[in-house]
Amino acid sequence: MKKQSHITLADIAGRLGVSRVTVSKALRGHPDISDGMSKKIRRVASELGYSPNRMARNLSARRSHLLGLVVPKIAHFFFGSVIESVYAKALEHKYETILMVSHENEEQEIQHLQTLVSMRVDGIIISVSARLKDTRIYDWVRQMGIPLLFMDRIPDPQPKGSTAVLVDDYGGSMKAIEQALAAGHTTIACIGGDTNVNIGRNRVQGYMDALTRHGLDIKKEWIIAGGYGTDVGYHGFMQLLELGPLPRCIFTVTYPIALGVYAAAKARKIRIPEDVDVICFGDSDVGGLLTPALSCVNQPTQRLGEESVKLIMEMIEHPDSVPPGNRIIPTEVIVRETCVARGNRPLSSVLGGQGRA
């Protein structure tokens, strides 16, 4: 057990024969204190190895300069990048970030939220877990007077008056499908997602709408839901295989799913892109190093993190100046070695004359 008694303001004050308040002010650069005094105080403080007690400071100041961040996972490129970006941006605003991992588990998420409230963080950014949610917890957080911002993943139904920073899932998926079409594919399956969370729903919707918009049929068996992880891709591919002849192309709702598809194809000795082509939503640092290099719709992770921090800071400083609603960040297609468009023919001519699949 720790018993080490730390240096306090009183210790410094005693040494110089001034009051604690003077020391407190000096150390925080308050203009009240004269330069000479200030210097003396700082010197003594550092001599004594003074470390201000943030708990005490926060308690007294009713302000923690702490930002809560809740995500479902860490060890994944997408979240890892977003987290780094949030940390960096928050630091620019002199905020420390308290990270919590829900492991896609609703109970843990609720508990983490309670903990963050308990810690009296000044604001919370959350990417909700992929489970069906009782969204009351989010309202509770806001009732406790803590600004809450949804990032990338929002609960369904989205709480009234809530604010979110999102990636253009719908539009991005359409772009992905259009890339597949440009590559000459007319039979395209979709693996991943679920209906509880916006990202899955919107990406699948984008897939479907792109198909119908271009006059293609939607084959229900070729829409394989189930989640967002590598396993979903692996098993989804196997399932597709049992269904009969493979589609010419597979669109996956996340990058890890595509990885699973690669693994399954490799296991079954099915070649990509010759036998079946792949394109996915989301990128990673190794996307370009796979063989074949995976084409994708990239998610602007850095921007997502930065915009979110910027917005939550606004919400903290000027709660009423931020109108609720969703901010959507656009995406772009990165074409590598899968789903490569044929020649230079524009999309329309590639599609021309193919009619329905």
Add this chain to the structure above:
Amino acid sequence: MKKQSHITLADIAGRLGVSRVTVSKALRGHPDISDGMSKKIRRVASELGYSPNRMARNLSARRSHLLGLVVPKIAHFFFGSVIESVYAKALEHKYETILMVSHENEEQEIQHLQTLVSMRVDGIIISVSARLKDTRIYDWVRQMGIPLLFMDRIPDPQPKGSTAVLVDDYGGSMKAIEQALAAGHTTIACIGGDTNVNIGRNRVQGYMDALTRHGLDIKKEWIIAGGYGTDVGYHGFMQLLELGPLPRCIFTVTYPIALGVYAAAKARKIRIPEDVDVICFGDSDVGGLLTPALSCVNQPTQRLGEESVKLIMEMIEHPDSVPPGNRIIPTEVIVRETCVARGNRPLSSVLGGQGRA
């Protein structure tokens, strides 16, 4: 600005006509309070949406139940996995983890350490950044009465009386080289690392010692230091290329470096493993999905995290019961599609008769 005044113990106490102390005790399950009273108090607390103020609690209890964790990076498989494991294990001990990212930057690392001390975390686990260090900061942390545990990366020189949980870098590297030898290679280069940090130094040393132990010469030009990132692998490979004929095999000090080597080889249309073979220290979730699937020495990330938490908890609870020194976690070789041993011949016979390269 937040002004929302939260529910406090006094509010609950007032409602029931008891004292704050009674409420406090009841809520923490203190045996002093009768069951009936306890129940009433809990009910009112949850009715009012009471959320205990941890800042106040910590201040008063002189104990934060907070664990500091400092790492150089997040968006990398190794650290991502370790972090998740630390979070999970800490939670088992009813500890929240405060994560800080140093971005391989010494100044940031020092600042984070100061912040953690300021927050009065009960203990700190740190993976130091790869820069040359002024190790005084670590002594300062311990002087402040906060147990400090080094994980995976330790500073050089290692502070006297410090404790660490490490991966067997030296032995693991030897195993990797022996795998390469078993695959019939006698010309093996080494990319990555630097001399400031144990992991680089020990892995390179393991590489060298394995070579000499098996009667092979060490070629200085084939030891390319520089760091731990993907870029190091890319440029290292290019550098190797300029040096003349490539070695038959490349050992990389980290997994990201191997990724860089893959990228460079792909760019130069050099085939792996036909033209040049690769093996690395460290694994990732996609290691098996590369083409060819990358063989490696795996780092037991989960165990690393768990052991570290277990140890720091000991250090927090019983500071004197934990003898300083390093705990080393063993590694194992995972053979996939690179550096595959020829036939079933044992290592000795593969090496037999080859003599010096």
Add this chain to the structure above:
DNA sequence: CTGAAAGCGCTAACAT
């Protein structure tokens, strides 16, 4: 079993 007193280390408002 319950409560009164004291204080954790700091800051904010108001003097002086």
Add this chain to the structure above:
DNA sequence: ATGTTAGCGCTTTCAG
């Protein structure tokens, strides 16, 4: 420019 007075919300003795 510096100090005084009052807490922030909770826990910890120690009395009853």
